[in-house]
Amino acid sequence: xxxLLSMNDLSKDDIMRLIRRALEMxxxxxxxxxxxxxxxxxxxxxxxxxKASFEMAEKHLGITSLPFDVDHSSVTKGxxxxxxxxxxxxxxxxxxxxxxxxTAYYDEMEGLGIPIINGGDGSGSHPTQSLLDLMxxxxxxxxxxxxxxxxxxxxxxxxxxRSNQQALAKxxxxxxxxxxxxxxxxxxxxxxVDLDDVVGDADVIMLLRVQHERHGDEKDxxxxxxxxxxxxxxxxxxxxxxxxIIMHPAPVNRDVEIDGRLIEAPRSxxxxxxxxxxxxxxxxLQEILGSEQ
Numbered sequence: 001x002x003x004l005l006s007m008n009d010l011s012k013d014d015i016m017r018l019i020r021r022a023l024e025m026x027x028x029x030x031x032x033x034x035x036x037x038x039x040x041x042x043x044x045x046x047x048x049x050x051k052a053s054f055e056m057a058e059k060h061l062g063i064t065s066l067p068f069d070v071d072h073s074s075v076t077k078g079x080x081x082x083x084x085x086x087x088x089x090x091x092x093x094x095x096x097x098x099x100x101x102x103t104a105y106y107d108e109m110e111g112l113g114i115p116i117i118n119g120g121d122g123s124g125s126h127p128t129q130s131l132l133d134l135m136x137x138x139x140x141x142x143x144x145x146x147x148x149x150x151x152x153x154x155x156x157x158x159x160x161x162r163s164n165q166q167a168l169a170k171x172x173x174x175x176x177x178x179x180x181x182x183x184x185x186x187x188x189x190x191x192x193v194d195l196d197d198v199v200g201d202a203d204v205i206m207l208l209r210v211q212h213e214r215h216g217d218e219k220d221x222x223x224x225x226x227x228x229x230x231x232x233x234x235x236x237x238x239x240x241x242x243x244x245i246i247m248h249p250a251p252v253n254r255d256v257e258i259d260g261r262l263i264e265a266p267r268s269x270x271x272x273x274x275x276x277x278x279x280x281x282x283x284x285l286q287e288i289l290g291s292e293q
Contacts, residue, residue: 001287003115005106006125007167015167019135022276022283025060030282032062037289040066040088041097043119044075049250049274050119050129054097057281063289066093082108089114095288115288123157129249130163132280134171136273137204140245144171150198152178152230153208153257156185160249161208165190178230195230200239206247207232207257223256232258237265245269 001014010018024030039058043051058065066088070076075084085096095115098105103122120126134144141147149168155161155177165188168175177184178195199205210226227233232246237259240246246258246268254260263270 003106003117004127004284004288005116005118007127007130007163007170009127010167012170015131015134015171018131018280018283018287019138021286022131022135022279023139025282026276026279030060030286032060033286033289035289037061037063037094038066038092039063039095039097039285040068040093041119042068042084042088042099044070044081044098044100045120047099047119049277050099050126053274053277054117054119054128054281056278057285060278060282061285063285080108081105082112085109085112085116095285117284117288120159122159123162124159125163126159126249127163128277128281128284129160130167131284132273132277133160133164133206133247133249134167135276135280136247136269137245139276140269141203144168144173147173147203148176148198148201149173149204149206150176150178150193150195150202151206151208152195154183154210155179155188155208156183157211158208161185161206162188164206180226180230195236199236200241203241203244204247205232205240205244209249209251210253210256223253227256227259231256232262234259234262237262237267240267247273250274 041054055065097117097119099119101122103124105121106116118127151161165175175190176193177190178193248270
């Protein structure tokens with residue numbers, strides 16, 4: 001694997017290899033990469049979890065992270081994304097982690113000679129978030145085949161929903177969406193369901209953040225109406241199977257996507273997802289930088 005741009009790049013075998021290695025790493029079975037490696041984390045959009053977990057993963061593997069601050073870079077002088085990336089290659093970076101607001105920004109990177117790990121592109125893909133979600137599901141259930149997964153919320157603006165639907169379908173899970181009509185994406189062939197009709201039968205309820213920054217006029221949006229229609233309420237939580245789990249890529253809008261009292265409830269794995277993100281990103285970095293344990 002040279003770069004990781006979307007989940008479409010990965011076969012079932014690739015996904016399972018990355019998951020198993022990440023679980024081994026979580027168990028403490030890893031060594032730092034022996035060769036000196038340098039990675040630049042280029043985040044053109046705000047990020048807490050993805051950026052911090054990449055930085056932590058790089059530290060665990062002995063990789064040197066180059067600091068980069070958009071507001072104090074030549075981007076403010078009009079430098080293009082390609083030229084910024086080409087500069088990082090020229091100064092000696094071995095790989096780039098990039099988050100950018102433009103969907104499929106990597107299409108402009110033809111000619112770049114170093115790997116790219118996509119840290120999220122517009123409303124396109126977020127492959128490492130998808131992989132850590134898959135790792136979390138596999139760690140709980142030991143399989144994907146036959147699992148019933150409901151992804152609820154802001155489907156049309158979510159790179160997480162698209163990436164996870166692609167991967168889960170490939171791995172044999174049954175995926176359904178639940179979303180307000182305005183946030184549905186009919187280009188993805190997935191059935192839309194009423195959350196109340198499926199909450200008692202689902203193995204995984206995956207909630208999505210309402211992405212206000214990507215919306216226009218929100219005059220019809222109210223937190224209470226959204227929560228009652230598409231959020232994890234106390235009533236819905238009580239109807240879930242004992243073995244079912246709640247997931248969310250975070251940051252969470254408390255009492256909107258999920259009742260604030262449920263974020264750390266027994267069936268919530270939201271912070272477990274964050275923890276798994278470090279080990280999955282270690283697994284991806286080791287794969288990309290070509291050093292086996």
